[in-house]
Amino acid sequence: MKPVKVGICGLGTVGGGTFNVLKRNAEEIARRAGRSIVVEAIGARRENPDCDTQGTHITADIFEVARNPEIDIIIELIGGYDTALELVMTAIENGKHVVTANKALIAVHGNEIFAAAQKKNVMVAFEAAVAGGIPVIKAIREGLSGNRINWLAGIINGTGNFILTEMRDKGRDFADVLAEAQALGYAEADPTFDVEGIDAAHKLTILASIAFGIPLQFDKAYTEGISNITAADVQYAEELGYRIKHLGISRRTESGIELRVHPTMIPEKALLANVHGVMNAVLVDGDAVGQTMYYGAGAGAEPTASAVIADVVDVVRMLTADRDNRVPHLAFQPGSLSEMPISPVEEVVSGYYLRLTVNERPGVLAKVASILSESEISINAIVQKETHQQQVPVIILTQDVKEKLMNEAIVKIEALADVNEAVTRIRVEHL
C-alpha cells in the first residue's frame, strides 16, 4: 500500500523524539501498520541538533505544513494554546487528521476541536496528552469499553511526583527539592503549571471525559498544589502508614462527577504509593474489571513520541473505516455525552489528615476534639508530637467526612486561642 505522509509541526523535545523514533523504527512500524509512515514536511522555527533532518523539507511556516496537499496527518507538537489552536483548526479545515500531545489545548479547546473534526470527517488523536508514553487513553477508551467506570486516580505529573518522592526519601523541604528539580530540568523555571496542579488538571479533565462520557470541563476542575506540604507532613504521613501523592481523582457519584487534583494521603502498600520519581500511573476502577493500573514514563522525548506514533498508526488503520465506526474522540459517541454535572469540591467525601500548631497547654486537644465531634467527624488518630518548645504540632487523622463539614470545623479550630497558624489539611483516600 502507498505510504502515509505526515507533517510534524514543532521540532523541540517531543517533535525531535517523534522524528527520530519514526526514522529509527521505520521498519518495525511498517511491519505492524502494513504501510510506511513518511515525514513529508517539518514546520519548525529552528533545527533540532538531535535530529538528522537531511532530505526532509523544513519550513518555518507551520501553516504551510497544515495546508500541504500531500500530507494526510498533521502532528501538532508546538504546545501552548493560541497558535496551536489555529494550527489544528487550519489542519482540520484542510481535511487533515490531527495527532497532538497538547493537553492544555485538548482540555481547554477540545470540545470545539472535536466538533470541527466531526464536521470535516477527520480524526483527532491525543494519547500523548495524558501520561506520556502510557497508552492509558486507549486502555480506558477501548480496553475497558465493556465497563461502567466508577472512578480513576492518577499520578499524572512527573515533576510533582519527583518532588514528593525526594521529600520523602531525603527528608528535604519542598522549596529545596523544587530548586534541584529545576536544575535537573524536571521542573520549568516557572513551575506553577506543575506544582499547582494545573497540568494535572488538564490531564484529569481529559481522562474524566473519556471515562464517564462527559464534555471536557477544565474550568470546573478543583486544583490544589503541593507547595504547602512540609517535610514534617511527609514524615508524619509515613509514621501513620501513608504516603503523600499529588493525585488527580475523578469519581462518579449519584449527584455528579468529582474532578479534583490535590495532595492525597494513600496507604503505603497501595501500588500507587510505590510509583516513584518522575514516573506516572493511573488506577482505574471499572464495574466489571475491578481495578487496573497503567504505569510508565509520563514525559520525555521518546516516551511521548511512542504515544504520538501509536496515534498515527491508529489513524492510519481507521482511514478506511466507516466514520460511524471510528473510536469517538471522547470514547462515547458525540450525541451520547452525558449531562452529569461536575460536583463542587465541598460535596466530596474523604478522610483528612490535619496538622495543627497549638500552645502546649492542658485542654487544647479536648477543645479540638469536641469541635470535630460536634460536626460529627470521627477521629481515627490524634497525636501530639513531643517537642521542647511551647508550640507543638498535633496530628489528627479523621474518618470520611464531607468537605463542607470539614471546612466549617477547621474555621472553628483556627479560631481557638491556643491554635496558632492555619491548619494544614491533606485528604486521605484508601482507593
Add this chain to the structure above:
Amino acid sequence: MKPVKVGICGLGTVGGGTFNVLKRNAEEIARRAGRSIVVEAIGARRENPDCDTQGTHITADIFEVARNPEIDIIIELIGGYDTALELVMTAIENGKHVVTANKALIAVHGNEIFAAAQKKNVMVAFEAAVAGGIPVIKAIREGLSGNRINWLAGIINGTGNFILTEMRDKGRDFADVLAEAQALGYAEADPTFDVEGIDAAHKLTILASIAFGIPLQFDKAYTEGISNITAADVQYAEELGYRIKHLGISRRTESGIELRVHPTMIPEKALLANVHGVMNAVLVDGDAVGQTMYYGAGAGAEPTASAVIADVVDVVRMLTADRDNRVPHLAFQPGSLSEMPISPVEEVVSGYYLRLTVNERPGVLAKVASILSESEISINAIVQKETHQQQVPVIILTQDVKEKLMNEAIVKIEALADVNEAVTRIRVEHL
C-alpha cells in the same frame, strides 16, 4: 445503526459473566460503540444460575450457534483444545468473526486459526486470553506500536502468585498453601497447569508473538513450576532484599527470542514484586517508551468478560475497515513475521540464587566457591545459615551467568561429598 448480533458459546464462569455484563452495561456500551450489541443465541449444555437468560435462545448445540446466519460474532468461551478448535474453525468457515478467551487454543492452534481467518476475511480477537481484564494485548499491539520491544516480564498466573504471596506473608509451605487455594477455588483440583507454569507459558507465547512479530511457538517455551520452592527459600530471598515471583519472561537477544516461565527473584522494590495475591501484571520494555506496566485482575468472571466485550466492540469498529487496515492478529502483518529463533534456555543469562544443604565441616564453602570461580561465575553473596544441626543450608547469590555454565557448575557442586540433596536454584532478574 443496526445492532450487532453475537452468539455466546459456553455459559460457565466467563460465559455467564460476559452475558451479565453485556446486559447490565448495554446502554453504556452502546453509548461508546454507537450501536447495540445483542446476544442472539447461547450455546451451552446447561443454564448458569447466575444468569437471567429469559428471552434469549439457548441451544445445547454450540455448532448450531456457529452456523446461525443471523450472528455476526461468535464468542468462544468453552475452553479446552479440540472442541473449541472445531467450533472456532466452523465459525470462521461460516464467515463469523470470533472472540475468544482461550489461551491454550490460541497458543497451540493460533497460527492455523489466523490463517483460516485471513482466508475468510474475518477477525479473531483474544484479549481475554492473557491477563484477564487487563488490556495488555491492546497496549502492546496498538499502544506501543511505535516501539521496538526489548523484553517483557509478567505475573500472568493468579494461582501461582496467590501461592507465593501466601508463602511469603505467612511463612507457610507450598503444599499447605496449595491446599488452601484449592479450597478457596483459586486453584483447580489438578493444579498442574497453574503451578507447573503451563498456563503462564500459553500466555507468554501469545505475548511474545505480538511483541516481537514471531509465529506462536508454545512448544519452544521453557517451563518450570513453583512446586520446589520452600518456605525457607522465600525467607532467604526476603533477607537478601528480593521476592520470588513466578514470571513469564520473553526477551529479544541477538541470537534469538527467549521464552521462559520460571520462579524468579526480583528486587523487593520493583513494582512487579509488589503485585500480590491473585493479581496479574505485565512489565514491557520498549526502546522509545522505556518501561510500562499493566496491572489488574488476571481471571474471574467479570474481569475476563471486560476483555471479551472490549474485543467485541473492537471487532464492531473494524467491520467496515478495509481488511488491510485491521490490526493484525499477531500485531505484525502476516507476511512480516520474523524468523528469529526461540533461544534454548541454556543460552539465557541471569543471576542465580542457589541453596545447598552441606555438612557443617571446614572447607566446604571454599570448595563450592572454587567450583564457581573455575566456571568464571562471580559471587555476590554467600551465607551459611546458623542451625543446630549437622547439615546446614548455604545460600549463594551470583552475578549474571549463562545458564549452561551454571548447569555445569551445579553438577560439580552436587558431586561434592559434603553437599547433600539437589541444589535448589532460582534465577535472579533485576528487570
